[in-house]
Amino acid sequence: MRMAGRNFLFVPGPTNVPDRVQRAMMVAMEDHRSSKFPELTRSVLDDLKKVFKTETGSMFVFPSSGTGMWEAALTNTLSPGDKVLASRFGQFSHLWIDMAKRLGFDVQELDVEWGTGVPVEQYEEILRADKEHRIKAVLACHNETATGVTSDIAGVRRALDAAKHPALLAVDTVSSLGSIDFRMDEWGVDLAVSGSQKGLMLPAGMGILGVSQKAIGCMEGAKSRRCYFDFGDMLKANATGYFPYTPSLPMLYGLRESLDIIEEEGLENIFFRHAYLAEGVRAAITQGWGLKLCAKEPKWYSNTVSAIVVPEGFNAAHVIDVAFRRYNLALGAGLSKVAGKVFRIGHLGDLNELMLMGAIAGAEMSMLDIGIQVTPGSGVAAASNYWRTHDPIPKKRVSREEVIYASQQMGSVN
Numbered sequence: 001m002r003m004a005g006r007n008f009l010f011v012p013g014p015t016n017v018p019d020r021v022q023r024a025m026m027v028a029m030e031d032h033r034s035s036k037f038p039e040l041t042r043s044v045l046d047d048l049k050k051v052f053k054t055e056t057g058s059m060f061v062f063p064s065s066g067t068g069m070w071e072a073a074l075t076n077t078l079s080p081g082d083k084v085l086a087s088r089f090g091q092f093s094h095l096w097i098d099m100a101k102r103l104g105f106d107v108q109e110l111d112v113e114w115g116t117g118v119p120v121e122q123y124e125e126i127l128r129a130d131k132e133h134r135i136k137a138v139l140a141c142h143n144e145t146a147t148g149v150t151s152d153i154a155g156v157r158r159a160l161d162a163a164k165h166p167a168l169l170a171v172d173t174v175s176s177l178g179s180i181d182f183r184m185d186e187w188g189v190d191l192a193v194s195g196s197q198k199g200l201m202l203p204a205g206m207g208i209l210g211v212s213q214k215a216i217g218c219m220e221g222a223k224s225r226r227c228y229f230d231f232g233d234m235l236k237a238n239a240t241g242y243f244p245y246t247p248s249l250p251m252l253y254g255l256r257e258s259l260d261i262i263e264e265e266g267l268e269n270i271f272f273r274h275a276y277l278a279e280g281v282r283a284a285i286t287q288g289w290g291l292k293l294c295a296k297e298p299k300w301y302s303n304t305v306s307a308i309v310v311p312e313g314f315n316a317a318h319v320i321d322v323a324f325r326r327y328n329l330a331l332g333a334g335l336s337k338v339a340g341k342v343f344r345i346g347h348l349g350d351l352n353e354l355m356l357m358g359a360i361a362g363a364e365m366s367m368l369d370i371g372i373q374v375t376p377g378s379g380v381a382a383a384s385n386y387w388r389t390h391d392p393i394p395k396k397r398v399s400r401e402e403v404i405y406a407s408q409q410m411g412s413v414n
């Protein structure tokens, strides 16, 4: 049956692609070896650096999703058998560990409670004890999308520095880049793995990597097999403004437009907007519905995704199914260990208060439909209270003078 109206997409990736980006991607194909092509390559690679907050790092874009960039990061800088330190606290941190093992690295894996994040103190202890510097890379998932947990990457850098440890710092920023503050240079991140379909508001299909000069220096000695994702081939071609193989033009034009949008709003304003919107969603969950987040403490709360624990005796997959089939609302599923226990609301990318009100209202109606006892309207009311009483997104505040001006324009008597 046809579903009228818009589909409400609130999975934490892919996110809503702005109309401007969609239009920018509707292009005729061009010669990717023309003399004009390097302008596009250079402009996107340069502007991406601002989003990663790096001046010294190199930017790579590959036809891939985020997962491929996990592989590129590891195989370009490590040799089989190299020791890697990593922690598991959700499906994405788990999958990166799984990949590292399958690629033949010796992974020291720390299992920590889901709902918490990178155990910085434990990292420091292990790094201090590793006097021979056998650990070659430290992996950290900045934003664990499965549980809605953000980790302290500056803290991981401090742990490495305190232990005077030279290991590379590799960070998954797939669901944080362009929505939660990330500082590649300041935090000394050597490999920043990202993708196109979350904060960058594009379709999936482009893997994006920020690589420090230190990590580039590891390339020569890294004996892992690699071919399509080889940094060397890409650096050589990018130096002249081209790619070693046919790049996806629509994706590059889409990225150009999304970088323009980010520049117009301002990166810091974007972080502020995500924090402010996330607080409203959390108000709906905890104050309105009286439910718990999967994230154990406020210090772990993610500003891009909230995982909501459904009460005992209910299946979260049921909420998601009703939301989709009855209300045309896509919520995020619980993955692996938290399957059936949580559903997720993605609050990242191109969105505002009222779009989120749709997601909150729809989640609430779906919960009521399957018998979860939340008070009708309570989520929306709590979010409304939060957003109305807190500073709106900078520059969006409407002053009294402006309101009066607007009413005069309409010929109002007051």
Ligand SMILES: *Cc1c(COP(=O)(O)O)cnc(C)c1O
Binding pocket: 013, 065, 066, 067, 068, 092, 141, 143, 144, 145, 172, 173, 174, 175, 195, 204
């Ligand atoms: C989405 C996501 C990935 C996987 O990215 P794909 O583009 O699906 O390959 C990896 N890590 C995190 C934290 C993510 O949110």
